[in-house]
Amino acid sequence: MTETTYAYLQPGLYARGWHIVLFSQELTVGEVKSLSYFEQELVIFRGESGAVAVLDAYCPHLGAHLASDGGRPHGDTIACPFHGWRFDGKGTCVEIPYAKRIPDKAVNALKSWPVIEKNGFIALWHDPEGNPPEDYLPDIAPWGPAGWGDWSFKRSRIRAQPCDVIENIVDVAHFAHVHGGEVRSFENRFGARTVTQLSTVQRSANAGMVMPENAPFDMQALQAEAVEDAADAWGDATYHGPSIMYYYTESRSEDLNFASWWVNYHTPVNSEEVDLCSAVIVASLTDEPLPDEFRQMYPLTAHLAFGQDVVIWRDKTYRENPILCDGDGPINKLRRWYDQFYQPLK
Numbered sequence: 001m002t003e004t005t006y007a008y009l010q011p012g013l014y015a016r017g018w019h020i021v022l023f024s025q026e027l028t029v030g031e032v033k034s035l036s037y038f039e040q041e042l043v044i045f046r047g048e049s050g051a052v053a054v055l056d057a058y059c060p061h062l063g064a065h066l067a068s069d070g071g072r073p074h075g076d077t078i079a080c081p082f083h084g085w086r087f088d089g090k091g092t093c094v095e096i097p098y099a100k101r102i103p104d105k106a107v108n109a110l111k112s113w114p115v116i117e118k119n120g121f122i123a124l125w126h127d128p129e130g131n132p133p134e135d136y137l138p139d140i141a142p143w144g145p146a147g148w149g150d151w152s153f154k155r156s157r158i159r160a161q162p163c164d165v166i167e168n169i170v171d172v173a174h175f176a177h178v179h180g181g182e183v184r185s186f187e188n189r190f191g192a193r194t195v196t197q198l199s200t201v202q203r204s205a206n207a208g209m210v211m212p213e214n215a216p217f218d219m220q221a222l223q224a225e226a227v228e229d230a231a232d233a234w235g236d237a238t239y240h241g242p243s244i245m246y247y248y249t250e251s252r253s254e255d256l257n258f259a260s261w262w263v264n265y266h267t268p269v270n271s272e273e274v275d276l277c278s279a280v281i282v283a284s285l286t287d288e289p290l291p292d293e294f295r296q297m298y299p300l301t302a303h304l305a306f307g308q309d310v311v312i313w314r315d316k317t318y319r320e321n322p323i324l325c326d327g328d329g330p331i332n333k334l335r336r337w338y339d340q341f342y343q344p345l346k
């Protein structure tokens with residue numbers, strides 16, 4: 001072990017907690033997909049009953065990948081495409097079609113991962129120590145067909161460190177420089193498994209901005225428009241655990257008054273990359289329906305805002321002992337809070 005201030009800097013360690021892997025709409029009944037997270041290969045499938053299961057990808061028999069050739073779902077079990085061994089959602093080997101008896105060793109040889117499906121997303125519980133999952137992911141009441149609809153989301157595999165992504169939540173000083181805008185109010189609150197940012201941001205004409213790559217429209221023009229509308233946004237962004245952030249925001253201007261919920265997450269793929277995703281539902285705060293154009297564009301702006309950070313994350317190094325000034329947010333406090341997810345559970 002190298003000496004580091006924080007456990008999260010140990011190579012190969014990934015945070016204990018819930019990590020989103022898919023949205024519910026991405027996995028229909030009978031569908032099997034492969035996933036690569038935490039330097040491991042996994043398969044996810046939705047059985048006939050609608051239940052979702054995540055298993056290690058490689059068959060304990062002779063090592064075939066359970067999602068090869070599209071996978072072989074049967075009811076609530078999955079069969080290996082190589083010799084047909086069959087596993088249930090807990091990874092238990094329930095049938096070997098050509099054997100009289102299932103070898104004792106095979107019964108529990110395949111690891112299953114705790115899974116939760118709520119708010120239209122599917123998350124798995126990662127814990128190298130094997131502690132039982134914790135119940136800390138709140139409901140998002142307006143999500144769903146009877147509410148504000150289903151998520152519009154965009155996911156990218158990017159080069160970034162989870163510790164850099166999470167630091168955004170307290171980094172008040174980067175707003176103007178990276179995202180453009182004037183921070184009118186800013187406060188962080190820390191809970192046992194949560195960290196919250198309450199902020200009001202006013203669009204500002206003279207702010208500098210980092211340009212996200214491959215933006216499908218002109219961010220400068222968008223900014224200018226927002227400044228003209230004098231739109232300001234109030235928001236509550238809260239991380240629930242190490243990688244899932246819920247963000248509720250209200251934005252008011254002469255032309256447009258809306259509220260939105262975002263789910264932003266980063267799930268580590270390996271020591272170099274994370275899957276970064278932002279998902280949005282949005283509703284009008286008045287009787288006026290939101291223009292279609294806005295409904296289509298708004299979810300993209302969420303992802304583009306992250307795209308601005310991505311440009312910085314990709315090239316930065318990590319300062320374990322940063323030199324901070326009085327205008328910075330509580331960066332060291334955040335780091336101590338974040339480290340809990342890498343420390344053995346007390």
Ligand code: FES
Nearest residue numbers: 059061062080083
């Ligand atoms: S490798 Fe999976 S059944 Fe043989």
Ligand SMILES: [Fe+2]
Nearest residue numbers: 168174178309
């Ligand atoms: Fe940011």
